[in-house]
Amino acid sequence: MSYIIDRRENAKKKSTVNRQRFLRRYKQHIKKAVEEAIHDRSIRDIDQGGQVTIPKRDISEPAFHHGEGGIRHKIFPGNQEFIEGDEFRRPESGGGAGSGQGKASNQGEGEDDFTFNISQEEFLDFMFEDLELPWMVRKQLKDATSFETRRAGFTSSGSPEKLHIVRSLRAAHARRIALTDKETRQQIRALRKELWALEEAPPSLERNEKLDALRLRIRELEKTSSKLPFLDDFDLRYTNLVRVPMPSSKAVMFCVMDVSGSMTQSIKDIAKRFFILLYLFLNRNYKQIEVVFVRHHTHAKEVDEQEFFYSRETGGTIVSSALALSADIIEARYPPVDWNIYIAQASDGDNWDGDSATCSKILTERILPKTQYYAYVEITSGPHQNLWHEYEHVQEAFKEQFAMQQITDAGEIYPVFRRLFEKRTEGAHESS
Amino acid sequence: MNRPKARQPISTGSDWTFELIETYDREIGRIAADFGLDTYPNQIEVITSEQMMDAYSSVGMPLNYNHWSFGKQFVETEQNYKRGRMGLAYEIVINSDPCIAYLMEENTITMQALVIAHACYGHNSFFKGNYLFRTWTDASAIIDYLLFAKNFIRRCEERHGVDEVEQLLDSCHALMNYGVNRYKRPRPLTAAEERERQCAREEYIQRHLNDLWNTTIPQRGEDDAAQHPHFPTEPEENILYFIEKNAPLLEPWQREVIRIVRKVAQYFYPQKQTQVMNEGWACFWHYTLLHQLYDEGLVTEGFMMEFLHSHSSVIYQPPFNSPHFNGINPYTLGYNMMQDIRRICENPTAEDHEWFPDIAGSHWRETLMDAMHNYKDESFILQFLSPRLIRELKLFSIMDDSSRPTLRVDAIHNERGYRAIREALAAQYNLGNREPNIQVYNVNVRGDRALTLRHYMHNGQPLGDSTNEVLKHLHRLWGFDIRLESVTTDGAVVQAYACPPQAQELAVESIG
Numbered sequence: 056m057s058y059i060i061d062r063r064e065n066a067k068k069k070s071t072v073n074r075q076r077f078l079r080r081y082k083q084h085i086k087k088a089v090e091e092a093i094h095d096r097s098i099r100d101i102d103q104g105g106q107v108t109i110p111k112r113d114i115s116e117p118a119f120h121h122g123e124g125g126i127r128h129k130i131f132p133g134n135q136e137f138i139e140g141d142e143f144r145r146p147e148s149g150g151g152a153g154s155g156q157g158k159a160s161n162q163g164e165g166e167d168d169f170t171f172n173i174s175q176e177e178f179l180d181f182m183f184e185d186l187e188l189p190w191m192v193r194k195q196l197k198d199a200t201s202f203e204t205r206r207a208g209f210t211s212s213g214s215p216e217k218l219h220i221v222r223s224l225r226a227a228h229a230r231r232i233a234l235t236d237k238e239t240r241q242q243i244r245a246l247r248k249e250l251w252a253l254e255e256a257p258p259s260l261e262r263n264e265k266l267d268a269l270r271l272r273i274r275e276l277e278k279t280s281s282k283l284p285f286l287d288d289f290d291l292r293y294t295n296l297v298r299v300p301m302p303s304s305k306a307v308m309f310c311v312m313d314v315s316g317s318m319t320q321s322i323k324d325i326a327k328r329f330f331i332l333l334y335l336f337l338n339r340n341y342k343q344i345e346v347v348f349v350r351h352h353t354h355a356k357e358v359d360e361q362e363f364f365y366s367r368e369t370g371g372t373i374v375s376s377a378l379a380l381s382a383d384i385i386e387a388r389y390p391p392v393d394w395n396i397y398i399a400q401a402s403d404g405d406n407w408d409g410d411s412a413t414c415s416k417i418l419t420e421r422i423l424p425k426t427q428y429y430a431y432v433e434i435t436s437g438p439h440q441n442l443w444h445e446y447e448h449v450q451e452a453f454k455e456q457f458a459m460q461q462i463t464d465a466g467e468i469y470p471v472f473r474r475l476f477e478k479r480t481e482g483a484h485e486s487s
Numbered sequence: 488m489n490r491p492k493a494r495q496p497i498s499t500g501s502d503w504t505f506e507l508i509e510t511y512d513r514e515i516g517r518i519a520a521d522f523g524l525d526t527y528p529n530q531i532e533v534i535t536s537e538q539m540m541d542a543y544s545s546v547g548m549p550l551n552y553n554h555w556s557f558g559k560q561f562v563e564t565e566q567n568y569k570r571g572r573m574g575l576a577y578e579i580v581i582n583s584d585p586c587i588a589y590l591m592e593e594n595t596i597t598m599q600a601l602v603i604a605h606a607c608y609g610h611n612s613f614f615k616g617n618y619l620f621r622t623w624t625d626a627s628a629i630i631d632y633l634l635f636a637k638n639f640i641r642r643c644e645e646r647h648g649v650d651e652v653e654q655l656l657d658s659c660h661a662l663m664n665y666g667v668n669r670y671k672r673p674r675p676l677t678a679a680e681e682r683e684r685q686c687a688r689e690e691y692i693q694r695h696l697n698d699l700w701n702t703t704i705p706q707r708g709e710d711d712a713a714q715h716p717h718f719p720t721e722p723e724e725n726i727l728y729f730i731e732k733n734a735p736l737l738e739p740w741q742r743e744v745i746r747i748v749r750k751v752a753q754y755f756y757p758q759k760q761t762q763v764m765n766e767g768w769a770c771f772w773h774y775t776l777l778h779q780l781y782d783e784g785l786v787t788e789g790f791m792m793e794f795l796h797s798h799s800s801v802i803y804q805p806p807f808n809s810p811h812f813n814g815i816n817p818y819t820l821g822y823n824m825m826q827d828i829r830r831i832c833e834n835p836t837a838e839d840h841e842w843f844p845d846i847a848g849s850h851w852r853e854t855l856m857d858a859m860h861n862y863k864d865e866s867f868i869l870q871f872l873s874p875r876l877i878r879e880l881k882l883f884s885i886m887d888d889s890s891r892p893t894l895r896v897d898a899i900h901n902e903r904g905y906r907a908i909r910e911a912l913a914a915q916y917n918l919g920n921r922e923p924n925i926q927v928y929n930v931n932v933r934g935d936r937a938l939t940l941r942h943y944m945h946n947g948q949p950l951g952d953s954t955n956e957v958l959k960h961l962h963r964l965w966g967f968d969i970r971l972e973s974v975t976t977d978g979a980v981v982q983a984y985a986c987p988p989q990a991q992e993l994a995v996e997s998i999g
Contacts, residue, residue, distance in 0.1 A: 057512045057529035063592055069541040070561040077558030116556055117661050117956035119923050124889040125948030128911040132815060133806020134881040134899055142893040171562040
């Protein structure tokens with residue numbers, strides 16, 4: 056006797072919880088691996104998920120077992136040339152192939168570390184853990200433009216297609232109980248008991264007559280109570296649906312980069328990694344992201360990705376040209392009501408002396424009021440120049456939206472990124 | 488002649504359908520019944536490879552409580568599978584009533600038939616017949632019990648936090664092998680009874696404990712040693728049981744968790760002791776049943792070729808010097824022994840008559856059934872391993888004495904060596920030899936409540952290097968000092984462990 060069941064459609068991923076427990080337990084190891092991966096990887100596959108290695112000793116589950124030493128006999132198959140009484144030197148490491156204990160290492164290999172892969176999603180989870188997009192909440196509520204319909208309990212009026220049958224019948228039942236008088240109900244109950252008792256009794260003519268009488272009486276009593284309508288207008292319950300404002304899930308990210316002669320390829324590489332981190336991070340928070348590349352030397356231009364990262368220009372540097380262009384683009388294409396605007400600017404800090412004041416003016420007047428967040432990274436190991444000092448004033452005025460950090464080499468990209476976006480929950484409370 | 492007339496093969500292609508699986512199951516079941524195999528009803532479940540990996544990592548159970556170690560196993564399995572380092576098992580079968588067997592959807596119809604024969608009739612009849620399974624497991628209750636355990640542990644996590652429960656489970660798992668009763672027979676309980684009794688048990692244990700510890704307020708000046716016998720009076724080998732019942736500081740829910748781990752360990756205890764027999768039995772029957780199908784003309788030659796190919800790779804034994812060697816393959820040993828018993832019954836040689844006077848020439852099915860019912864690996868090998876099979880497998884025995892610089896071949900497959908090899912191989916499957924024999928020896932009830940364990944050494948083998956780690960876990964459960972002494976057969980303590988390590992010495996040092 057067999058039952059054959061198709062379980063293929065059943066829940067997969069039964070082990071998800073256990074897997075998460077495992078990742079949770081070895082969080083420190085994984086975080087370290089993620090950081091190393093970000094540091095080492097080429098730009099293209101930074102978000103590929105990753106391999107995590109945990110030393111075996113950290114992960115083993117201890118149990119009592121026998122150690123080396125003492126006398127033991129082991130049986131092996133496939134004898135070729137041995138005869139009784141042969142003696143030979145003990146093989147290196149662990150006394151030859153183990154049987155019984157199930158741990159074979161006859162090749163003299165050490166035990167491997169425990170290595171496994173985490174998915175891209177998990178990789179990013181660890182990468183962006185404890186980071187947040189500042190002021191996202193506030194913006195979402197303020198600028199909500201789309202709506203979603205959600206269930207919100209029940210109402211006593213509504214259109215027929217929203218009628219909730221179970222709730223309505225429950226209300227009707229409660230009403231009927233409330234409106235029948237208590238004595239009648241008690242009477243009926245008593246009579247029913249009597250009826251059941253009689254049904255148990257051995258059949259006889261007398262019993263049958265009594266039964267009929269009882270049934271009749273019960274029916275009469277029930278008639279009075281059944282005058283109540285089974286379902287009344289005010290029993291009806293309707294599913295209540297409300298419209299909830301939905302935050303805009305669109306974001307645009309501006310990558311602004313100086314491509315003047317002083318920007319070497321390695322500085323651009325660092326900038327690119329930074330932009331990619333930001334892109335991945337935004338991607339986790341918004342459904343749809345557009346990226347605008349603005350590069351500049353003495354004047355700014357909107358370009359595609361390829362040109363942005365790989366074409367070389369020479370000449371002086373006027374940062375304000377890029378800021379002005381960004382502001383124009385925002386005004387033309389990205390109304391702040393619909394878009395969450397993020398700007399990341401990377402530069403080596405060079406700027407034409409007279410321009411920095413203009414920059415700060417454009418920032419404070421045209422850009423910052425409309426953007427979610429503006430991050431400036433200066434990739435230089437030298438002393439700060441006037442742009443940095445100018446931006447410091449901007450930061451004073453726009454503490455919430457404007458952040459600036461310095462990167463000296465590639466290893467700092469991730470830490471700086473973390474510093475720019477680390478959670479600042481207290482601040483969020485103040486502003487709301 | 489009554490020879491059945493050649494019939495149409497059930498299938499010719501390699502794809503499977505539910506109808507085909509049903510037909511194969513019916514035919515194989517019919518033949519199995521003819522051979523006298525007694526089985527639980529089968530519940531055959533078709534699953535995907537991903538689900539197979541899930542099943543793998545919760546120790547083959549369809550449901551289990553959550554713990555990171557299962558996640559680790561899952562990650563490891565997934566990793567190996569994705570890199571192509573290992574194929575997944577073709578089947579997993581669960582000792583329950585009905586007997587649950589998993590078929591993977593990737594398999595061909597031949598493999599499905601093989602798995603049905605192997606798991607649904609081979610393993611299934613073993614679970615139902617073998618004395619260890621009959622004694623120690625309750626097939627009808629296991630699924631319900633696991634459900635109870637899973638829910639209970641989930642509730643504990645909600646109430647006491649995931650970390651707290653995880654730590655407790657870690658500690659229990661470290662001692663899992665020491666959570667089984669080896670000699671007493673447990674009373675089978677249904678899950679419903681189990682739930683009902685849980686509350687009563689909580690209260691009772693707590694009260695009972697308080698009595699024990701109330702009456703043992705340390706009193707100085709008495710000559711205790713002579714007047715007060717050991718507690719426990721007899722050494723206790725089930726360490727988890729002892730802790731569940733006697734650890735002074737545990738909360739009721741913690742005791743229940745220990746009990747759950749104990750019960751699960753007990754459920755797997757027979758499987759650990761019958762691996763060779765169980766696999767051998769299942770291999771023998773899939774071989775026999777599928778050949779019968781072929782003899783009746785129900786399967787094609789192509790089917791048999793595919794089946795024999797995977798059959799022979801399953802029972803392949805690499806020699807000791809092969810890079811693939813990983814100990815003796817239990818499938819090989821078990822299968823060959825089963826076939827050998829049949830041969831001894833049907834075509835005994837003079838040697839067989841001398842070695843196996845009782846079974847040579849007897850009815851093979853009855854002899855095999857008797858072996859399956861009444862033996863475990865150790866006794867099965869000791870009883871039935873024949874000189875002929877020792878020769879075929881070219882077995883030899885190596886003595887490894889750590890006090891000598893060389894290894895010694897002390898027996899090979901010849902007249903003088905048969906018995907020695909048979910005994911040594913049987914001992915290799917004796918759980919008592921494989922796991923160190925550690926028992927609860929004493930509790931200092933009138934003093935610091937320290938728990939002393941004794942390790943009774945086997946052939947002078949010391950404990951391994953994770954011993955101190957296990958003691959930490961034991962310390963967490965017991966709540967007071969732990970000592971562990973390795974004792975030789977003449978009663979001398981050769982090594983002592985303690986957790987926390989050497990508390991007294993440290994104290995002395997800090998004073999000085």
